[in-house]
Amino acid sequence: MKVLQINSVCGVGSTGRIATDIHKILVEQGHDSYIAYGRGDAVNCENAIRIGSKLDNYYHVAKTRILDRHGFASRKATEEFIKKVKMLDPDVIHLHNLHGYYIDIELLFKYLKEANKKVVWTLHDCWTFTGHCSHFEFVGCERWKYQCYNCPQKNQYPKSIGLDNSTKNYDDKKKIFTGVKDLTIVTPSEWLANLVNDSFLKDYPVKVINNGIDTEIFKPRKSHFKSKLGIEEEYVYLGVAGNWNDRKGFNYFIEMAQKLNENEVIVLVGVTNAQKSQLPRNIIGITHTNDVYELAKLYSCADVFVNPTLEDTFPTTNLEALACGTPVVTFDTGGSGESLTSGTGIVVKSKDTMDLIYNVRKAHGISSQYCLQTARKNYNKVEKFMGYLRHYGLFFSEHKQLK
Numbered sequence: 001m002k003v004l005q006i007n008s009v010c011g012v013g014s015t016g017r018i019a020t021d022i023h024k025i026l027v028e029q030g031h032d033s034y035i036a037y038g039r040g041d042a043v044n045c046e047n048a049i050r051i052g053s054k055l056d057n058y059y060h061v062a063k064t065r066i067l068d069r070h071g072f073a074s075r076k077a078t079e080e081f082i083k084k085v086k087m088l089d090p091d092v093i094h095l096h097n098l099h100g101y102y103i104d105i106e107l108l109f110k111y112l113k114e115a116n117k118k119v120v121w122t123l124h125d126c127w128t129f130t131g132h133c134s135h136f137e138f139v140g141c142e143r144w145k146y147q148c149y150n151c152p153q154k155n156q157y158p159k160s161i162g163l164d165n166s167t168k169n170y171d172d173k174k175k176i177f178t179g180v181k182d183l184t185i186v187t188p189s190e191w192l193a194n195l196v197n198d199s200f201l202k203d204y205p206v207k208v209i210n211n212g213i214d215t216e217i218f219k220p221r222k223s224h225f226k227s228k229l230g231i232e233e234e235y236v237y238l239g240v241a242g243n244w245n246d247r248k249g250f251n252y253f254i255e256m257a258q259k260l261n262e263n264e265v266i267v268l269v270g271v272t273n274a275q276k277s278q279l280p281r282n283i284i285g286i287t288h289t290n291d292v293y294e295l296a297k298l299y300s301c302a303d304v305f306v307n308p309t310l311e312d313t314f315p316t317t318n319l320e321a322l323a324c325g326t327p328v329v330t331f332d333t334g335g336s337g338e339s340l341t342s343g344t345g346i347v348v349k350s351k352d353t354m355d356l357i358y359n360v361r362k363a364h365g366i367s368s369q370y371c372l373q374t375a376r377k378n379y380n381k382v383e384k385f386m387g388y389l390r391h392y393g394l395f396f397s398e399h400k401q402l403k
Contacts, residue, residue, distance in 0.1 A: 002032040003392060004090035006051075006108075008100025010035045011043025014316060015096050015124050018211065020044040022094070022385050029389075034088065036081065038074075038102020049084060051102050052077025060101040068132065068151075068160035069169065071098060071105040078104040082111045092392045095121040099134065099158060109176045112183075119183040120391045122209075123192060125313055128177060129199035131166030132158070137311040137334055138247050145198055147171070174200040184391050188314035189335025209388065210339070211316050212381030214292075218323035220372065223297035229284060231265050237360055238302035238326070240269040240295070240317045242288065249308030249331070250275075255353045256306075256360075257282050266306075269298060299324035304363045308356060312336045318345075323375035327366035329359050339379070343370045 003026055009016035019035050023045055026033035034047040039057055042048030052074050060073040081103070085093075093112065098105055112119055125134040131148025133141075139152050143166075151166035178200060185204045187193040188211045196206050226232050237256070244250040253266055257280045260266070266283040276285035289295055299305065305321035307330040314335040318328045328345035330336045337347035344366065346359040 001092065001392065002034075002088070002090045003092045003094060004034045004036060004085065004088060005094040005096060006036045006098070006103070007096035008038050008098075008102055009040050010037035010045050010048050012040060014211075016043070018122075018385070019096055021212075021381055022388055023047075025382065025385055025389070034090070036085075038100055049081070051081045057101045064101065064158045065160055066162040068154065068163045068165040070101070070132075070158040070160075071103070071169075072172070073104060074102055075104045075107060077102070078107040082107065085111070086115075090117065092118045092120065094388070094392075095119065097124055097127075099127045101158070106172070106176055109180065112180055116181055118393070119180055120186060120388065121183060122186045122188075123196065124188065126192070126195060128173070129196065129201055131168075131170030131173070132160070132164075134158075135247075135311040135334075144170070177201060178203065180204075186388070186391065189338050191335035191338065192313050207387075207391065210379065210384055211314050211319065212379050212384030213316055213319045213323055213375070215323050215376050215380050217292050218296050218299065218320045218375075220325045220368075221293070221297045221300045223301040225297060225301045231284075234263050234265045235303045235361075235364065236301060237264065237266045237304050237306050238269070238298060238321070239266065239306050239308075240298075240320075242270055244268065244271055244275060247310050249310060252308040252351075252353055252356060253283060253306070254280070256357055259353075259357055267298065267302065269295070295320070296324055299326050302326050304329055304360050306356070306360055307331070307336060309333060309336055310350065314338060319375060319379045322371045323379065325368035325372040327363045327368070327371055329356065329363050331356075341374065343367060344374050345371075 005019045007015055007019045011020040023033045023035055035045045036049040036051055038051045056074050056077040063073040064070040127134040130144040132151045133153040141152055148166040148170040151164050154160050154164050183204055185196055185206045186209050190208055193206045193208050239253055241248045257266055260282055269286045270288050271285040279285045299321045305326045305328045307318055310333050312334040318339045321328050322344055328340055331350040332347045333350050340347055346363055348355050348359050
């Protein structure tokens with residue numbers, strides 16, 4: 001079987017790594033696999049197809065900034081790409097993020113409806129069924145259920161400093177994205193699946209395949225981190241993010257720091273140098289690390305992983321922490337709490353700092369071994385992503401071979 005995945009990036013970022021993980025499984029099982037991508041360089045894929053160029057990306061950005069028409073540019077790049085797809089003639093087309101300044105959704109879906117291919121579409125956020133934004137929980141907006149207008153997040157990704165075209169975008173997406181004969185939507189969380197079922201995509205079958213992680217990398221590892229910093233006797237509360245901001249819960253760590261005891265310390269990974277210089281004395285800041293083994297060591301030495309995110313689909317940081325034997329405490333936002341049970345972590349009422357602190361301390365008693373066992377059983381990425389082969393029509397025969 002021949003499978004073509006389409007995503008904004010290839011082999012980098014969370015969605016790019018998911019695409020290459022699926023690609024690796026397909027190749028190992030003897031299938032032809034290709035990834036088409038729109039930005040940056042391709043990593044870990046020998047059959048990568050670039051859609052357009054940097055110049056096409058810049059033009060798409062400009063159209064988004066001025067006209068708020070994200071997804072409605074890159075026409076020439078998309079036309080050339082569709083010619084390549086017709087020559088490739090894949091059996092399955094697997095869509096991931098179509099936002100990201102690289103493809104014209106109208107042209108792409110015109111082809112999909114005419115080609116009558118099997119289509120699997122993994123939604124990693126909410127952009128597909130809104131008139132502008134990729135997430136709306138932070139601002140409490142529900143206009144996407146009926147028709148977007150006067151977008152409260154026009155200045156958020158994909159940012160527009162000009163027009164507000166959220167109503168037209170919504171109407172056009174509804175027309176473009178509906179009506180594909182053989183399309184299955186996949187979401188990483190029940191939370192997002194429920195939103196899809198409340199959207200204009202509700203007539204499509206929706207399946208949930210959780211994100212997975214590499215449990216050979218993320219596992220308990222010996223670390224001298226605490227001794228190096230002289231905090232061997234302290235309880236360590238760890239936070240990890242690629243970009244710390246209000247939506248990721250940065251301010252809740254600042255509030256926590258004001259109320260912690262002398263034997264408690266926070267470690268934040270992913271802060272900028274500017275943020276690091278302004279942290280209180282009981283927060284240790286670490287700038288972004290690309291070393292996954294170092295990150296696993298940090299998870300391993302923490303007593304509790306704290307994730308006060310205010311909008312998230314199904315964060316892999318929770319899974320990584322569990323796989324390293326570290327319990328998790330998170331807000332009840334998005335799908336963040338779905339990976340936790342009473343034996344692996346605690347889900348806390350959103351925006352309640354005192355409840356967060358109380359439950360972080362309560363989590364000290366959670367079994368590290370049970371966290372580890374749960375992650376290995378439920379979130380091994382090979383086992384999780386083999387689930388996609390079911391929707392490609394490959395699951396049963398290939399699942400036997402894998403075992």
